[in-house]
Amino acid sequence: MAVRAIERTAVKDKSEEVEEFNIFVSGVGGQGALTASGIIARAAKMSGLKILAAETHGMAQRGGSVSVHLRIGSKVFAPLIPVGRAHVLFALEPSEALRYIEYVSSDGLVVVNTKEIVPPSVNMGDVVYPSIEKIGEVLKEFARKVILVNAHELAVKAGNPLTNNVVMLGVMARAIDLPFSNDILKESIKLTVPEKALEVNMKAFDLGYDYAEKYMREM
Amino acid sequence: MVLRDVVKDNPGEEVFLLGNEAIARGFIEGRLRFGAAYPGTPSSEITDTLARACAELRGRYDFFFEYSVNEKVAFEAAAGASMAGKRAVAIMKHVGVNVAADALFSFAYIGAKGGFVLVSADDPSAHSSQNEQDNRWYGKSAYVPVIEPSTIQEAHELSRESFEISEMLGLPVIFRTVTRLSHASGIIKLGEIPDEPFTKVSFEKDPSEFVLIPAHARTGKIKLLEKMEKAREFANKSDYNRIMEGDSDVGILTGGLGYVYALEALKYLDLDAWVMKVTTMNPLPDEKISDFISQIDRLVVVEELDPYLELHVKAIAKDVNPDLEIHGKFTGDFPMEYEYTVDVVEKGIASSLGMAPKVDFEEIRNRANEAKKILPPRPPILCPGCPHTASFYAIKQATGDSALYPSDIGCYTLGVNPPLSTVDITLCMGGGVGTANGLSYVVKDDIVVTVGDSTFFHACIPSLIDAVYNNNKFVLVVLDNRTTAMTGHQPHPGTGERACGEIGKFIPIEDVARSIGVDFVEVVNPYNLRKMTEVMERALAHDRVAVVVARRACAILWNRERKQKGIKIKPFTVTEDCTRCLRCVTSFTCPALVLVGDQVTIDETLCAGCGVCFQVCPYGAIVSKDVAEKEVS
Structure with missing residues (x-):
């Protein structure tokens, strides 16, 4: 019922002008990449925008690398984001940002959670996990704007480490002009997360938002 | 999954659905009466959705849905319903159509009475498959119409219309989708959920149509060609082209x-x-x-x-x-x-x-x-607490790692990766036991075949009979994790549950093996490494085919069950006794075992508490966290 009421009163002013806006979401299974994608997709739908999403299932899913293509706008037809044309690369884990780096546009934004999740392949001793500094440097060679944030720390500060994905949504909302308003994004979070976790998620969003605010002022 | 939206009776409302959910909804709107499937990525969410919708809509709009043991059985079941005049679908992944192909080619001669749709979910790039075959050719060679949508909206519309097309032409229709359509989400406009009650019918017998003796097959071919001509005319008129x-x-x-x-x-x-x-x-x-x-x-x-x-x-x-x-x-x-x-x-x-x-x-x-190039790979891996990891480790202990390991299709195919490296051959569903039969004649080494529980029922039973009949010698380990795990945990005959939540007959794998005539059959819990290794040693010493059922529920199900019951997972931890021999990460492996520098640690948030690594550690340095804390205090 609540969903419908909001959909009717949705702000539709931006739908006319949005032709194409691509967000590539990546992370490791369990980090909430699919939930974050769902929140973005819902916000787009609430704003009366056309939205397409593509995700990974089956064998490709076992083991953790999760990627979701989110495409918003009237001139979007295909489920996959073309190489070099993502407006945002939204990565919940640093190596998972680098893994999909070809998707981000050179004018685009990378928001990346710096908290590493070391894959078992490193255990065999054949490969090492690169430093965050190194990953950050490489990301900057591909995208104009890169924001590194320890979303895990902020999520803990908000009251639950599982809210790292919502922290990141807050960072993204401040760092780029999304095709929907922040109020709608927050409304979408409210409709997605369990009621008892609402407060901590709102706090997580604000902590991310404020972090980006500060980050951008310092840049 | 948003079943709520899939079964919503609010025509005209726009909802955000996965391609496969939109297809399932389309079949319901198209008045599906019977569906049968064997789960396979990327088709599985169509069947998961129909299974759940079937239970949800019971009493409002009745249809039947079953998980069949394999795609041929699913196809035949759906064909039966169609011959009796009911609308039916058979749903499978692209390679499943190969299994069903025998029935497909001849059913084209008989033709559909009730609308019949075969869903072929193809997998370009083989994201979750052993090949990337293009099933459009099946239509060509079987003289069956093939329709293929381009968008989620069109998939929804076409799945709804496909029964009409099939009935108009009197032919089965192949509905082809691909991974990126099945697993993409978009907005569709809901149609109506039908409300006609279900009634059983009397079968209208007509041997000249339904009995494909050569004389009837020859006239059937002529009729088929006429129907395909009609289909060609339809194609030229249809606005879908x-x-x-x-x-x-x-x-x-x-x-x-x-x-x-x-x-x-x-x-x-x-x-x-x-x-x-x-x-x-x-x-x-x-x-x-x-x-x-x-x-x-x-x-x-x-x-x-x-x-x-x-x-x-x-x-x-x-x-x-x-x-x-x-x-x-x-x-x-x-x-x-x-x-x-x-x-x-x-x-x-x-x-x-x-x-x-x-x-x-x-x-x-x-x-x-x-x-x-600086990135560590993150390939698909077996989950923390996966019983397959324990089974593979025990198998290697028993064989001294000198055996040949044909395997099959499922999560356990991931045993191909080091350090387990216990998958040497994977061909197709059932191909593990099949190839072992031939290998047993010509190969010097011991042969240990691994197959999953659902795969065992799917296509392993005929080849196991072949092994018993021909005195072929190998060990078949059925990795029985009580579910069809890879495709999203569907039930099968070895679980006794049915698609729409009904209770079915539980068929124990060990009983099947014994009834076939296998005279070495043992059931073991792979979490008990010592026991499983000992059983494997005896199985290897047996002079004919031996069957070991390694039975332990999938760790995902175990976690889910504990969460539901409010049981806390007790993680393990590494103590100061660790000598950094690294055996737990270099010969065993688990995503919860994390190497930090040269020190192994256990990620408590990932640990399933199975305790298998505790048995792997030669120095007793891995213990339950409870025990470790008690000792400290």
Whole structure:
């Protein structure tokens, strides 16, 4: 019922002008990449925008690398984001940002959670996990704007480490002009997360938002 | 999954659904009465949705749905319902159609009474498959119409309409989808949920139609050809095959996902080309294609996988427009392998027309690949607490790692990766036991075959009978994790549950093996490494085929069950006794075992508390956290 009421009163002013806006979401299974994608997709739908999403299932899913293509706008037809044309690369884990780096546009934004999740392949001793500094440097060679944030720390500060994905949504909302308003994004979070976790998620969003605010002022 | 939206009875409402959910909804709106399936990625969410909707809608709109033991059985079950006049679907992944093909080719001769749809979910790029075959050819060789949607909205519409098309033609119809359509989400407009009650019917016997003795098969072929001619006329009239006018001498012939990629590529290239979208892949709308190619001088064919349209348009052009310049895979402008993306298509169209793509994709990809050299790979792996990991470890202990390991299709195929390396051959469903039969004649080594529980029922029983009958010697380990795990935890005969939540008959794997005549059959819990190793040693010493059922529920199910019951998971931890021998990560492996520097630690948030690593550690340095804390205090 609540969903419908909001959909009717949705702000539709931006739908006319949005032709194409691509967000590539990546992370490791369990980090909430699919939930974050769902929140973005819902916000787009609430704003009366056309939205397409593509995700990974089956064998490709076992083991953790999760990627979701989110495409918003009237001139979007295909489920996959073309190489070099993502407006945002939204990565919940640093190596998972680098893994999909070809998707981000050179004018685009990378928001990346710096908290590493070391894959078992490193255990065999054949490969090492690169430093965050190194990953950050490489990301900057591909995208104009890169924001590194320890979303895990902020999520803990908000009251639950599982809210790292919502922290990141807050960072993204401040760092780029999304095709929907922040109020709608927050409304979408409210409709997605369990009621008892609402407060901590709102706090997580604000902590991310404020972090980006500060980050951008310092840049 | 948003079942709430799939079963919503609010026509006209727009909902955001997964492609597969939209297809399931379309079948319900199209008055499906019976569905049968064997789960397989990327088709599984169609069947999961129908299974749940079937239970949810019971009493409001009744239909039946079953998980069958394999695709042939599913196809035949659906064919039976269709012969009795009820609308039916059989749902499977692309390679499943190979299993069902025997029934498919002959059912075409009989024809559909109630609308019959075979869903073939193809997997370009083999994301979750052993090959990337293009099932459009099945329509051609079996004389069966093939329809293929390009968008989620069209998938929803076509799944609803497909029964009508099938009944109008009196033919089974293949509904082809692909991974990127099945697993994409978009907004669809809900239609009506039907409300006619279900009634059983009397079968109208007619041996001249239903009994394919040679005489009937010969007349059946004539009837089939007549029906296909009608299907061709339908294809030429149908608005699903459409031409969009352009302002140039260039035309794009496309279908399936190729269509949406082409639209975007044209947008980026700023080209106003003619576009023809083909939805009926068999029979092709030959007259419409003729009209289309008469308007243009240059044609670019955009289709994933095989040059199916390209081959046909070449034949059509020979009579209609012999000077037409045709670009596609044969000219090298497009690749023969893997799924398409916008950039592949943009590059292909540009190269066909002597242009450059707007973005230098090649350069970006090369630069990205160079940058990614520092990345540790994150390939698919077995989950923390996965009983298969324990089984593979015990198998290696018992064989001294000198055996040959044919295996099969499922999560356990991931045993191919080091350090387990206990999968040497994977061919197809049931292929593990099948190949072991031949290998046992010619190979010196011991042979240990691993198959999953659902796979055992799917296609292993005939080959196991073959082994018993022919005195072939090998050990078959059935990794019985009580579910069809890889495709999303569907039930099977070895669980006793049924698709829509009903109780079925539980068929124990060990009873099947014994009844076939296997005289060494043991059931063991793989979490008990010592016991499992000991059973394996005896099985290897047995002089004929031996069956070991390694039974332990999938860790995902175990976690789910504990969460529901409010049982806390007790993680393990590494104590100071650790000598850094690294045996737990270099010969055993678990995502919860994390190497930090040269020290192994256990990620408590991942640990399932199975305790298998505790048995692997030669120094007793891995203990339950409870125990460790008690000792400290």
